[in-house]
Amino acid sequence: MDLAPSPLARPFPELPAIAGVTLRTVRAGYKDWDRADLTLAELSEGTAVAGVFTQSACASSEVELGREQVKSGRARALVVNAGNANAFTGYRGREAVEAIMEQVAGGIGCSREEVFVSSTGVIGVPLPKDVAVAGVDTAMTAEPVGWEAAAKAIGTTDTFTKGAGAAAMVGRQRVELSGIIKGSGMIAPDMATMLGYIFTDAAVEPAFLQQLLGEINARTFSCITVDGDTSTSDTVLVFATGKASNVPLASFDDAGADAFAAALEQVCGELAQLVVRDGEGASKFIEVSVTGAASNDSARRVGMAIANSPLVKTAIAGEDANWGRVVMAVGKAGEPADRDKLSIGFGGHWAARDGQPVDDFDEAPLAAHLKGEDITVEVDLGIGDGRASVWTCDLTHGYIAINADYRS
Numbered sequence: 362m363d364l365a366p367s368p369l370a371r372p373f374p375e376l377p378a379i380a381g382v383t384l385r386t387v388r389a390g391y392k393d394w395d396r397a398d399l400t401l402a403e404l405s406e407g408t409a410v411a412g413v414f415t416q417s418a419c420a421s422s423e424v425e426l427g428r429e430q431v432k433s434g435r436a437r438a439l440v441v442n443a444g445n446a447n448a449f450t451g452y453r454g455r456e457a458v459e460a461i462m463e464q465v466a467g468g469i470g471c472s473r474e475e476v477f478v479s480s481t482g483v484i485g486v487p488l489p490k491d492v493a494v495a496g497v498d499t500a501m502t503a504e505p506v507g508w509e510a511a512a513k514a515i516g517t518t519d520t521f522t523k524g525a526g527a528a529a530m531v532g533r534q535r536v537e538l539s540g541i542i543k544g545s546g547m548i549a550p551d552m553a554t555m556l557g558y559i560f561t562d563a564a565v566e567p568a569f570l571q572q573l574l575g576e577i578n579a580r581t582f583s584c585i586t587v588d589g590d591t592s593t594s595d596t597v598l599v600f601a602t603g604k605a606s607n608v609p610l611a612s613f614d615d616a617g618a619d620a621f622a623a624a625l626e627q628v629c630g631e632l633a634q635l636v637v638r639d640g641e642g643a644s645k646f647i648e649v650s651v652t653g654a655a656s657n658d659s660a661r662r663v664g665m666a667i668a669n670s671p672l673v674k675t676a677i678a679g680e681d682a683n684w685g686r687v688v689m690a691v692g693k694a695g696e697p698a699d700r701d702k703l704s705i706g707f708g709g710h711w712a713a714r715d716g717q718p719v720d721d722f723d724e725a726p727l728a729a730h731l732k733g734e735d736i737t738v739e740v741d742l743g744i745g746d747g748r749a750s751v752w753t754c755d756l757t758h759g760y761i762a763i764n765a766d767y768r769s
Contacts, residue, residue: 364763367545369638369646369734369754370521376508376539377526379560381405381602385503386514389496391444391482391489397514399493401500402439402558403469408602409564410436410477411571413578415595421448422455423478426462427596430474434567436600437471440478440497441515441556443543447480447488448593457488461497468501479556479596481543482517512541515556518763519545520639525631527624529563531617534607536563538624542632545587545639557582557597557632563621564603566611573622574599574629581629584661584751587640588760589669599625637752642759645677647736647752653704654747655697661749666694667738668753677736678755682727684712691740702743707731715743 382404386397412431414424430436440461447454458480462473480488512522526539544555565573574597582597603609610618638646649667654660667673667690676683684705691698701716708730711719730736736755 364518364520366520367639368644371635371638373509373512373522373524374526376524377537379537379539379602380562380604381408382560382600384506384508384511385500386506386510387496387500387503389442389492389499391442391492394444397510398443399496399500400439400441400511400514401465401497402511402560404437404439404600405602405604406437408436408600409434409567409570410598410600411567411574412596412598413574413582415592417593417595419449419593421446421480421594422450422458423447423480424594424596426458427477427479430477431571431598433474434571435475436477437469437475438465438477439558439598439600440465440476442478442480442488442493443515443517444482445480445486445488446482446484446594448484450485450487453487457490457493460490461493464494464497465501477598479594481515481556481594484593508539508541512543515541515543517543518641519543523632523635523639525628525635527627529617529620529624531563531605531607531610531621534605536561536605536607536621538563538628540628540632542636544636545641555592555595555636559597559599559625559628561599561601561625562603562605563601564605564607564609565601565621566609569611570599570601573625577622577626577629581626581633584664584749585633585637586665586668586751586753587637587643634752637754640754641763642757642761643754644757645734645736645755647677647738647754649738649740649751649753651740651742651750652748653702653742653744654749655745656747657749658747659696660747661751663691663694663696663698663740663742664749664751666690667740668751671756674753674756677731678757680728680731682707682712682724682731687738687740688713691742697744698742699744704741704743706739708737709739
């Protein structure tokens, strides 16, 4: 199914090559399409890795293995299969993943535990082991490609390729970060979004890299939603090759650690928001800003209740400033709230303050704001200092059309 680019699409950025990372893509043939669908990233010896994975109770074998592998903190390769999620496939799915790991490990001379595998696409169809093995065999000797080609190869229903980059000074050494991501539907993460990979030439100790990713994930990937559905395959991995030769970062006490953390958060935030901008059928990008909550976590949960509400999302699709639906979503969130302290606005214009409509309310500025592509919803609970921002998109007929025809 060919999809027109999202009206919220952003052009793919110029991303720097990362020393110690070699990318290759090939057409394995997981689906009947004329495009690359297998990506191999070879990583230099000593590369550190950190990861966050879906909390789905029906996670794929790739996720189950990845959760264990990441504990070692080291990686030498990544393989991404597009077109088949290989989830809910039992022993046959796991055998296919293990075959890929063994094949890549033998080809580059590392342990199989250092080979990470991700798969994305239709759930419930075993990854064909012969197709995967043949694809990996071709990829091992394929010509290297750039970031955009890799970003395209990992996509499924994505309508545009997604990437982000940043740089930081660690001591006197400049370090680079480049990341790619795929995802547009089945997005309501308990940890991260569909499949995202960030690469840096910085030297970072694995434990600190894992700490950083865990903290940053809570403010970025775990603050987005498209449709309220969590994937079986969600994975975000960060690889640090150490080729920048900086003094390895081990804690926030190290020179440049704050700068590196800020750069990593910038990349994660941009990638997360790009997924929302490619939300299936989306025509509007929505930021829900919640303040005055009992805690930051409570603010996030309130924000997600609003962002996941079909009634809120369809109202915004129809450019209707129906703030009563926002009241409904706050009330159902299960978090501390006081009706008589609640304030709601759109685009910086308050519709209700302290539990009642604003006197002489003029809806015209709100209506004008909702005609744009980038929408903000402001909610002040008025009971504490907790705050959070979450990002979502509107819900249109396009979402139904895409998902009603997904497997055909």
